[in-house]
Amino acid sequence: MTNFESRFNRWLDGSLNEDERLAFEATLDEETLRTAKMWPTLQSTLRQSASEIPLPHPDFLNSQILREIRREGTPPPRAGLARLAWAGAFCVLAAALLTAIFLPRDTRDSSTTVVSASPANPSVSASAFQAAGGKSSVIWLDGVDHIPANERVQ
Amino acid sequence: MKTLIALALMASLSPLAAEDNIWAALVLSTNENPPREVPRKLQDFAPTIRDVFGYNSLYLLGQKKQTISAWSSDWLVPSSDFFFKITSLAQESACYRVRIELFRGKSLLLTTESRLARNAPLYIRGPQWGEGQLILLLEVR
Numbered sequence: 001m002t003n004f005e006s007r008f009n010r011w012l013d014g015s016l017n018e019d020e021r022l023a024f025e026a027t028l029d030e031e032t033l034r035t036a037k038m039w040p041t042l043q044s045t046l047r048q049s050a051s052e053i054p055l056p057h058p059d060f061l062n063s064q065i066l067r068e069i070r071r072e073g074t075p076p077p078r079a080g081l082a083r084l085a086w087a088g089a090f091c092v093l094a095a096a097l098l099t100a101i102f103l104p105r106d107t108r109d110s111s112t113t114v115v116s117a118s119p120a121n122p123s124v125s126a127s128a129f130q131a132a133g134g135k136s137s138v139i140w141l142d143g144v145d146h147i148p149a150n151e152r153v154q
Numbered sequence: 155m156k157t158l159i160a161l162a163l164m165a166s167l168s169p170l171a172a173e174d175n176i177w178a179a180l181v182l183s184t185n186e187n188p189p190r191e192v193p194r195k196l197q198d199f200a201p202t203i204r205d206v207f208g209y210n211s212l213y214l215l216g217q218k219k220q221t222i223s224a225w226s227s228d229w230l231v232p233s234s235d236f237f238f239k240i241t242s243l244a245q246e247s248a249c250y251r252v253r254i255e256l257f258r259g260k261s262l263l264l265t266t267e268s269r270l271a272r273n274a275p276l277y278i279r280g281p282q283w284g285e286g287q288l289i290l291l292l293e294v295r
Contacts, residue, residue, distance in 0.1 A: 110248055112274040117266040126264060131202050135274040138206055139266060141281075149284025153182075153215060153235050 012039055111135040119143075174250070174272065175295045176240060178232040179217040183209035184286035199275060199291060207279065207287060215288075222250060222294065235259060236280065236290060248272070250294060270294045 001009075010016050011024050025033060055061060114128035114137050124143040131138050147153060181196060183203055190211035192200040204210055216233030224245035231237040239255040249271040256264040256278060268276055272294045280288035 110271055110274070112249070112271050112276050113269045114276070115251075115267040115269065117264060119264050120262040124263070126266075128266075131206055131277065133202075135271070136202060136277065137268065137274075138277045138279065139264070140279045141264065144263065144281040147281050147283040147288070151283075153180075153283055153288065154233055 012036065014040075112137045114139055173221050173223050175219050176222040176230065176250075176270070177217065177219040177291075177293050177295055178230045178238055179291040180215040180233040180236050181289045181291060182213040182215055182283060182286045183207055183289055184211045184213070185209055186211040199277075202275075202277065203289060206277065207289065209287060213286075219295070222252075224250070230292075232290075236288070238290075238292070243267070254292065256290065 007016070007020070007024050011021060016024060028036070111130070111134055113130070117126040117128050117139050119126045119141060121143075124141055127140045127142075129138055129140070130136070179195070181199075181203070184190075185208075190213075192212055193214045195217065196203075196212045196214055200212060203212060216236075218230055218232040220228065220230060222228075222240065222242055224242055227239070227241040229237060230240050235258060237257055239257070241253040241255075242250055243253060244251040246269065249269045251267070251269050254264075254266045254268060254276075255262055256266075258281075263280075264278070270276060270292065275291050275293040278290040278292070280290055282288070
C-alpha cells in the first residue's frame with residue numbers, strides 16, 4: 001500500500017487529525033473530493049438497507065457446522081505400523097513361495113540334455129532324446145558291434 | 155511357519171553344490187521270466203530302462219563315483235572295458251556342461267557334449283551283449 005493509499009484510507013475512516021486532513025484534502029482535485037465526501041452517506045445508507053436474512057433450521061445448520069469442524073480437527077486414526085509390517089512381510093513370503101512352486105522354471109537347467117553326440121565310427125549312428133518325464137536324456141547308439149555272449153565284459 | 159516357508163523355498167530352488175559327484179555305471183539289461191529283482195542301486199533307473207529300452211531285469215556290472223567341478227577333466231572308470239573321460243566345460247546355474255568321451259578299451263566309441271543336471275541321469279545305449287543290452291548311466295549327485 002502506497003503512502004497516498006494509506007492516507008486516503010485513513011481520510012475515509014476519519015482517523016486523520018485536523019492538520020493532516022486539511023493537508024491531504026489540499027492534494028485532492030475537486031471531483032475526487034466531492035465524490036469522497038459522499039462516502040459516509042453511502043455507508044450509512046447501506047447499513048440501513050441491509051437486513052438479516054432468517055435461516056431455516058438454524059440449530060441443525062449449527063450442529064452440522066460444528067460436526068464438520070470437529071471432524072477436520074480430529075487427527076487421522078493411527079495405523080498399526082507393526083501390524084502393517086507383519087502383513088507386508090507375510091505377503092512377500094507368500095508371493096515368493098507361490099512363485100517358487102508354481103512358476104515354470106527353465107527346464108533346460110533342471111533336466112539333463114544332450115547338445116551333441118558324435119560316434120567315432122562312421123558306421124555307428126547316434127540319436128538323442130528326452131526320456132519320459134523330461135528330466136533324463138537318452139543317447140541311442142545304433143550299429144555298435146555286438147559282443148558275443150561268451151566274451152567277458154567287466 | 156517362517157522355517158517351513160524357508161525350507162520350501164530352498165527345496166524348490168536346489169542349486170548345484172560347490173562340489174558335486176558324478177556317478178557312472180555299466181548295466182546289463184535283459185528280459186527274464188520271472189523278472190529278476192532290481193539291484194538296490196538301480197531301483198531309480200529301472201522304470202526308465204523298462205519303458206525306453208524294454209528290459210525287465212538289470213545287472214550292475216560296475217560303477218564308479220567321483221567328484222566333479224567346473225573346468226576339470228578326469229577319467230571315470232565304472233568297468234575295465236567301458237569307461238569315460240569327463241571334461242567339465244562350465245558350471246551353469248543348475249547343471250554342468252560336460253564333454254563326455256566313451257571308450258571301449260582303447261577305442262573311442264562316442265563323443266558327446268551334454269548338460270548334466272543333478273539327479274537327472276543320462277542313459278547311453280551301448281552294444282548288445284548276448285541276449286542282453288549294455289547300458290551306461292551317468293548321473294550328477
